[in-house]
Amino acid sequence: KPERDVLMQDFYVVESIFFPSEGSNLTPAHHFQDFRFKTYAPVAFRYFRELFGIRPDDYLYSLCNEPLIELSNPGASGSLFYVTSDDEFIIKTVMHKEAEFLQKLLPGYYMNLNQNPRTLLPKFYGLYCVQSGGKNIRVVVMNNVLPRVVKMHLKFDLKGSTYKRRASKKEKEKTLPTYKDLDFIQDMPEGLLLDADTFSALVKTLQRDCLVLESFKIMDYSLLLGVHNIDQQERERQAEGA
Amino acid sequence: KPERDVLMQDFYVVESIFFPSEGSNLTPAHHFQDFRFKTYAPVAFRYFRELFGIRPDDYLYSLCNEPLIELSNPGASGSLFYVTSDDEFIIKTVMHKEAEFLQKLLPGYYMNLNQNPRTLLPKFYGLYCVQSGGKNIRVVVMNNVLPRVVKMHLKFDLKGSTYKRRASKKEKEKTLPTYKDLDFIQDMPEGLLLDADTFSALVKTLQRDCLVLESFKIMDYSLLLGVHNIDQQERERQAEGA
Known part of the structure; x- marks a missing residue:
């Protein structure tokens, strides 16, 4: 064609x-x-x-x-x-x-x-x-939002809500559980550290994305957040080598 | 806002x-x-x-x-x-x-x-x-497709049709008449000379424009063509100076 x-x-x-x-x-x-x-x-x-x-x-x-x-x-x-x-x-x-x-x-x-x-x-x-x-x-x-090439050490499904937003016991038993908002608040009390430019670009993008979702009248969505911990990766690599 | x-x-x-x-x-x-x-x-x-x-x-x-x-x-x-x-x-x-x-x-x-x-x-x-x-x-x-800043020496309204496509006598009496397809064929038998890149870019653009008009089910449209003759402009400038 x-x-x-x-x-x-x-x-x-x-x-x-x-x-x-x-x-x-x-x-x-x-x-x-x-x-x-x-x-x-x-x-x-x-x-x-x-x-x-x-x-x-x-x-x-x-x-x-x-x-x-x-x-x-x-x-x-x-x-x-x-x-x-x-x-x-x-x-x-x-x-x-x-x-x-x-x-x-x-x-x-x-x-x-x-x-x-x-x-x-x-x-x-x-x-x-x-x-x-x-x-x-x-x-x-x-x-595929989280392909295997980059190993994720933590995974969160975030809705910005605290109502019943904790991973189930069954979920937590998985090798790589998908945690939720209350887990995030509890386990990452300091949140994520992003440099200023990345932060503002990310927030801007999320705001624009939310505007589109709103215009579509879609309200049941969440942010899938994968955390690749560089230090942990390095330790794992060294442990493998040892 | x-x-x-x-x-x-x-x-x-x-x-x-x-x-x-x-x-x-x-x-x-x-x-x-x-x-x-x-x-x-x-x-x-x-x-x-x-x-x-x-x-x-x-x-x-x-x-x-x-x-x-x-x-x-x-x-x-x-x-x-x-x-x-x-x-x-x-x-x-x-x-x-x-x-x-x-x-x-x-x-x-x-x-x-x-x-x-x-x-x-x-x-x-x-x-x-x-x-x-x-x-x-x-x-x-x-x-404004043909603003005064660039003086046009000739103007054509082209439809790609030859049926009744000649400027009226009244139109031709104007200072700058808008000629039509049959006038173009008669007065510019060799067409316009464009360099190869300009020509192919122009044709591509016109094709894409026509596709859009077609998709809108618009069929009554024409190409407004203004000709600015550089030699003539130069002669006019010299005549003014004289």
Whole structure:
């Protein structure tokens, strides 16, 4: 397909391709049930992926070359989470309503990316639906916020609320628990030390991100904070060497 | 007002201020009839003006400091055209439907500005409505495509059509007529000579602009072409000096 500018209409397009198991002029034969593959807003997402520096062949390779790895579900939304075996992308199943909502947000999402390129909101790379045997499976492909390459020593899910915001006992038994606001207050009473420029840039970005979320009337969001402790990493490295 | 990012909703806002002739807490007294001043999408247009490098105080000064100059109407649309006395801005009256249409196009207009900054489409700086005595006057403020600073020796309105595309006899009697496609073919049989880079950049820009117009389902548009002849300018300068 030739490169061209994204138009307003592109956000509302759904591309639909039928894959009969016996193959067709356009699609290869396969060993699954007949299925239909729908791509939401293909031109818009291609533009987003390009903005994020994701090359088309890398994207396809990451998603399709190795089986996805299922993650234990950290949220209460009923979604399933997968990570690509190369650790690059998170794939999340979404409900019909959620997919519809996300698609409706795309023009505003575009505007935020354009004006606020440092945004810390999720990077959405694609939205798809597989229809087979009367069932629909919708998935959204996102960036992996905390990939393995940088080891995190602490993880917090912060909402800015103190109501019931403590990690469960079960969560705390994990190798790397996701702590919450009350844990943060208790365990990091001095907070995080950032240099002045980083701090003000971060606050500015978070404020702009919050404005966008507010404009979308989204209120159930949190800040996922990973702490990579350089001293601890150094000690671990030395212990390994010893 | 504090600077902030433009949100999707901003395109649909209409700010309305009532100016009673006796004045109010918010508005000065004046010698006109009571009127209401409506500003369409104020935050979005402020963002556009900033993109175009128009400073808020310059904008107000150009529009309000001296009376506007009415132009003889070149189109058949029934619109009145004005130019600010400093030659910076064109003000055009628009019908209700046209204003509504323009407002609906703003998100797509935003996207084009963002992706195609060299766009040659009109620069829209503001859309307003004055309500007084049961009447509505809607105006759009635009860039002056051919300001006096650069003298044009020839002017063409090109549609890419040859059907009835010749300037009228009346038009040709003007000091600087606006010629049309058939005049161009006849008077400039060799076309315009542009260097290769300028040509390809121009064609690319026009193609992208046309794609946007097409996506807006606008088909009645033309290319306003001004020719500043450097040799002729030089001869004129020498003649003046003589």
